[in-house]
Amino acid sequence: MSEHDKPGRIAPYPRPAGGWDAIKFSAASLRQEKVVLGNLKAFLKQNQPHGFDCPGCAWPERRHTNRLEFCENGVKAVAAEITSKLVTANFFARHTVTELMRQSDLELEQHGRLAVPLRYDPTSDTYRPIEWDQAFALIAEQLHALDSPNQASFYASGRTSNEAAYLFQLFARLYGTNNFPDCSNMCHEATSRGLPGTVGIGKGTVTLEDFELADAILIFGQNPGTNHPRMLGELRDAARRGATIVSINPLRERGLERFSSPQHAAEVLAGGSTELCSLFIRPSLGGDFALIKAMAKRVVELDDAACATGGERVLDVAFIETHTVGIDEFLADLRQESWSLLIEESGVPREEIERLTQLFVRARSVIATWGMGITQHRRSVPTIQLLSNLMMLRGQIGRPGAGLCPVRGHSNVQGNRTVGIEERPTAAFLDRLAAVYGFEPPREHGLDVVATIQAMLAGSVKVFFGLGGNFVMAAPDTPRTFEAMRRCALTVQVATKLNRSHLVHGQQALLLPTLGRSEIDLQEGIEQSVTVEDSMSMVHLSRGFKPPASDQLLSEVAIIARLAEAVVGNRLVDWRALATDNSLIRNHIAQVFEAFTDYNRRVAAPGGFHLGVASRDRVWKTASGKAQFVVHPLDLDTPIHRARRQYGDQAMVLMTTRSHDQYNTTIYALDDRYRGVYGQRDVVFANRRDIDRLGCRPGDRVDLSTIWDDGIERRLNGLLLVEYDIPLGCLAAYFPEANPLVPLDSVGDESNTPTAKSIPVRMLPHLD
Ligand SMILES: Nc1nc2c(c(=O)[nH]1)N[C@H]1C(S)=C(S)[C@@H](COP(=O)(O)OP(=O)(O)OC[C@H]3O[C@@H](n4cnc5c(=O)[nH]c(N)nc54)[C@H](O)[C@@H]3O)O[C@H]1N2
Ligand SMILES: Nc1nc2c(c(=O)[nH]1)N[C@H]1C(S)=C(S)[C@@H](COP(=O)(O)OP(=O)(O)OC[C@H]3O[C@@H](n4cnc5c(=O)[nH]c(N)nc54)[C@H](O)[C@@H]3O)O[C@H]1N2
Ligand SMILES: [Mo]
Numbered sequence: 085m086s087e088h089d090k091p092g093r094i095a096p097y098p099r100p101a102g103g104w105d106a107i108k109f110s111a112a113s114l115r116q117e118k119v120v121l122g123n124l125k126a127f128l129k130q131n132q133p134h135g136f137d138c139p140g141c142a143w144p145e146r147r148h149t150n151r152l153e154f155c156e157n158g159v160k161a162v163a164a165e166i167t168s169k170l171v172t173a174n175f176f177a178r179h180t181v182t183e184l185m186r187q188s189d190l191e192l193e194q195h196g197r198l199a200v201p202l203r204y205d206p207t208s209d210t211y212r213p214i215e216w217d218q219a220f221a222l223i224a225e226q227l228h229a230l231d232s233p234n235q236a237s238f239y240a241s242g243r244t245s246n247e248a249a250y251l252f253q254l255f256a257r258l259y260g261t262n263n264f265p266d267c268s269n270m271c272h273e274a275t276s277r278g279l280p281g282t283v284g285i286g287k288g289t290v291t292l293e294d295f296e297l298a299d300a301i302l303i304f305g306q307n308p309g310t311n312h313p314r315m316l317g318e319l320r321d322a323a324r325r326g327a328t329i330v331s332i333n334p335l336r337e338r339g340l341e342r343f344s345s346p347q348h349a350a351e352v353l354a355g356g357s358t359e360l361c362s363l364f365i366r367p368s369l370g371g372d373f374a375l376i377k378a379m380a381k382r383v384v385e386l387d388d389a390a391c392a393t394g395g396e397r398v399l400d401v402a403f404i405e406t407h408t409v410g411i412d413e414f415l416a417d418l419r420q421e422s423w424s425l426l427i428e429e430s431g432v433p434r435e436e437i438e439r440l441t442q443l444f445v446r447a448r449s450v451i452a453t454w455g456m457g458i459t460q461h462r463r464s465v466p467t468i469q470l471l472s473n474l475m476m477l478r479g480q481i482g483r484p485g486a487g488l489c490p491v492r493g494h495s496n497v498q499g500n501r502t503v504g505i506e507e508r509p510t511a512a513f514l515d516r517l518a519a520v521y522g523f524e525p526p527r528e529h530g531l532d533v534v535a536t537i538q539a540m541l542a543g544s545v546k547v548f549f550g551l552g553g554n555f556v557m558a559a560p561d562t563p564r565t566f567e568a569m570r571r572c573a574l575t576v577q578v579a580t581k582l583n584r585s586h587l588v589h590g591q592q593a594l595l596l597p598t599l600g601r602s603e604i605d606l607q608e609g610i611e612q613s614v615t616v617e618d619s620m621s622m623v624h625l626s627r628g629f630k631p632p633a634s635d636q637l638l639s640e641v642a643i644i645a646r647l648a649e650a651v652v653g654n655r656l657v658d659w660r661a662l663a664t665d666n667s668l669i670r671n672h673i674a675q676v677f678e679a680f681t682d683y684n685r686r687v688a689a690p691g692g693f694h695l696g697v698a699s700r701d702r703v704w705k706t707a708s709g710k711a712q713f714v715v716h717p718l719d720l721d722t723p724i725h726r727a728r729r730q731y732g733d734q735a736m737v738l739m740t741t742r743s744h745d746q747y748n749t750t751i752y753a754l755d756d757r758y759r760g761v762y763g764q765r766d767v768v769f770a771n772r773r774d775i776d777r778l779g780c781r782p783g784d785r786v787d788l789s790t791i792w793d794d795g796i797e798r799r800l801n802g803l804l805l806v807e808y809d810i811p812l813g814c815l816a817a818y819f820p821e822a823n824p825l826v827p828l829d830s831v832g833d834e835s836n837t838p839t840a841k842s843i844p845v846r847m848l849p850h851l852d
Contacts, residue, residue: 093762094782094806100357101309101316101758102156103344107352110159113752117167126629127162127602137626139165139243139601140747142492142619143312144292145691154346155313157744160752164581165600166630169196171582176202176211185587189557189820190751192582198597199634204589211586211595216638219594220650226547226574226592227651233260233526235546237536240266240505241553242494243601245614245626247669248640249496251662252551253504254672255648258523258656262530263545264507267553268497269533271456274464274835275490276501281465282472282712284705287498287697289487290451291620295322297485300447303361304332304372304471305457305841306491309339309758310744315491316343320358328443331361333457334369334431334739334811338758365440368431369737369814370842372458373467374718375430375437380474381418382441398445400479407702408476410713417715425718431811445478449485456493456741460841462723465834466716473713481711482702492619493748499617502695503673507532516676521656533559534836537828540568548590549576551640552598554583557749560826560838561798578643583749599639603628607664612639614666615687617695623680624692641666723830727791727844733813735791736774739841740819740826749820756818761806769808769816770847778847782807785850788817790843792827800825802850815847 099105114124127136137145140161146153175195181204184192201219202211214222227236238256240249253264268276276286283289295301295318308315319329320343331340344357351357367375387398404411427434444450452475458467472481472488480486492498504513507530514525531539537559539545548555548569559565569575572590579586580600586593599605605612605628613627638646645663654660662669667684674683679695686693698704704711727735742748743756743765754763761767768786775782784805790798800822810816817825819840830839 092764094760095762096760097338097758100342100344101339102313102346103352103357105757106156106313106346109757110156113160113163117163118169119163119166120168123166123630127166135627136602136629137495137616137624138162139495141312142495142498143314144618144620144622146292146317153314153317156346157310157313157747161747162602164193164747164750164752165602167196169194170199170633171195171197173200173202173213180209181211181587182209188751189584189749190754192584193750193752195582197633198579198582198595200636201597202595204593214594216646219596220647222592222594223574223576223647224650227259230546234263234528234530235544236261237263237265237531237539237545237548239533239536239548239550239553239555240264240500241551242267242497242500243552244496244500244640245601245616246496246499246503246623246673247614247666248551248644249500249505250503250669250673251641251644251648254517254521254657255644255652257517257525258521258648258652260526262507262509262526262528263536264505264530265533265536266497266500266505267494267558268501269836270558270838270840271493271497272459272490273837274459274468274832277834278465278468279472279488280706281714282469282476283481283488283699284711285697285699287621288489288619289481289697289700290489291622291694292318294451294485294487298322298449298451299327299485300443300450301327301329302332302444302450302452303330303340304452304454306333306453306455307337307339307742308491309337309343311455311493311742312491316360317345317347319343319360320345323358323360328363328447329361330363330365330440330443332365332367332372332375334366334814335816336364336366336809363439363443365432365436366811368811369739370461370463370724371430371432373429373463373470373716374426375432376467376470376474377418377421377718378423378426378430378432378437379441379444380470380477381421381423381426382437383445383474383477384415384418386441386445399477403479404476407704407711408713409708409710413715414473414713417717421718429718449483450475450478450480451485451487451489453489453491455491457841459835460832460837460839462830462832462839462842463719464832464837469714470716476711476713482700487700490619495618496616498619498621499615499623502617503677520675523656532836534828534831534838537565537568540571543571546573548572548574550585551578551644554585554749556585556588557583557820557823560823560830560840561828562824564828578640581750596643597634597637598643599628599632599637601626601628602630603632603637604630605639610665612666615670621695621697622692623687623695625687641669723792724842724844731791731846733777734846736813736815736845736847738788738815738817738822738825738843738845740822740843741816743818764804765818765821766803767806767817768803768847769806769810771810771812771814772807773812774847775805775807778849780805780849785852787848787850788815788825788845789848790825790827790845792830792844794827794829796827798825798827802852815845
């Protein structure tokens, strides 16, 4: 505990992000996981261009380095995987599932790597070892017993390699369904659905090189100090060259203030640091739509003024004329929009909107990045479309140093989607599968995460298969999601570490252990590599560096191939061959997707290859062939507005967010150092005036109750009130503990993403 400070303490963090503490806490996590010295050495020797891809996040690796790029939370993610702790069959014989359910997520994580395939035994309420072939036979039997393939749902979490993800979708489509819920449905779905409507493709348009050229970097709703620490390296270099960095975030995240780069020993030793953001714009939760619209309106006003005085145009007229459609309707909508409403809805004062817009129009090249603070709202798709429209007004897409930069989460979530994990596949892609494999793939669109839970509750999905992840904790409305899972006839989880999704299971349940990315996958004497795509569309190889945690593990590729053989047979696909040679799978991918032509050769180059993003080259894959301006009115009747009408200023907006010591549902420790919270997670961050208004004091306990009109009570009791610099009427609590407060049907328009960052709640004094 010494390294993790006094439990229960709340104290602001005084130092820059990174620095000694980053090194100290990385070392602590390696000790906690009792990482074997040989494995640690092998990890530290990793040479990035040819080595192993960090499973921590989707931020790209710098291409030209050949040293490990140090990152505290990357080390934590790797340490969690290369831990020497093992969960053996013995462990499961000693603990019933009911008993394990009483353990916290932190405790479950601490047991170590799963070592043997297991099947749930209802008589003893324990997991018991099962042979791999028996496990596959059981799944095949259950899948064949369903009335329709659409009664099964196939979840993927974004750590899965391209090879495994490709086989997974091919297998499930051969079996007959497009039911592919994935973590992306809860993450960047609004990006994937929003951007195609404006720039034609749901991916970012920048690469790391653009960060070396940008004059201004706008960071919307993202906390890189915790979630993408390597991004701070790019921000540091940009700040040092004189670029202006702005954080647009209700919270002033410590990790965006100053950074002491552990990469630069001299900086750390001298106690030096670099200022990152020079401006912090603080919208209310969900205020970005109005803020971005206000910026666009102001850009147009400035342009009107320039036109009137014969000054230099503010709009990039050449870009707009050559590359876009819809400008007239867009301008008309901006002109009629009310300033007072925009200011009220954004929560940002007029002067600050002015400052931000001036900065935006004066910068030659602007990069806009965004994360979960933008994507997990009711109006996320329109917000992202407005942001891309704002950038289009100034021609800030598709030229050096400028562009759109959605920062994805899981290290290969983008790649999974690229190779077909998609519940709404295009006809062109299905046609291609049909042509290459000679079968008729299912055409009906499938179920995403929320729809899968609804279908399980309704009894129309009976088999759940999870390729990684922790579905029941990641998904919203925890008690309902638990119930949904328990109604299934069969649940199968492929995982590296024990988590709650393994304990909340169907009538029959399998827990199948797999190799992590850090492990050597030896097939017929040849070490296999996998490939992944980062957030900037770079595809590269990753190869394990340590022996497998147990000799009973199979790779994800082998699990899917052997399962597919059992379920759909070898008539159309030689699964046996694919199970033993990943380069053969890459040949299949290359056959189906033009962008992957000559895959094996191109990916062998140091640093891999860029997949090509049409919008980056100003090629617009939209219906009109041009980048599209779209009109979105302010919505003044969201669940938040309705809650305010009902409860006045008792109605507040809650966001759920990540602490510094977790990876999504995996809790490494109980601290959130940069926000000054130690040894606890059952907290709620509130503005001092809201605390006073409630008649409470910091340190008191409070309850949160969701305002939703379906008659279901959603309540979290006894949270510790933490006074925090957060806008009035806004609250923050931790994901996943606060997920019971997120109603299953509170989702983003078009994205169907749970609105994890805007939950209407009441805060009430805790009665005990
Ligand atoms: N160490 C570590 N790394 C991770 C993860 C992890 O859990 N731990 N998770 C990975 C995954 S899957 C993902 S998706 C990413 C997540 O990385 P982020 O996108 O940074 O996600 P969050 O931690 O949820 O934080 C979102 C930020 O948005 C802000 N925010 C909340 N609501 C709003 C809003 O309405 N407007 C604006 N402008 N800002 C808002 C919050 O204050 C917070 O700073 O990180 C990835 N990397
Ligand atoms: N309220 C709220 N809910 C949220 C969010 C939020 O901000 N607020 N964020 C959402 C986001 S952005 C995301 S991405 C989702 C995350 O949802 P998931 O991706 O489902 O969750 P993780 O916690 O990342 O999954 C962790 C588990 O993955 C398994 N695992 C790790 N590595 C591997 C591997 O290599 N192979 C296999 N097969 N298994 C592996 C381990 O068993 C581990 O326990 O949660 C979402 N839910
Ligand atoms: Mo994510």
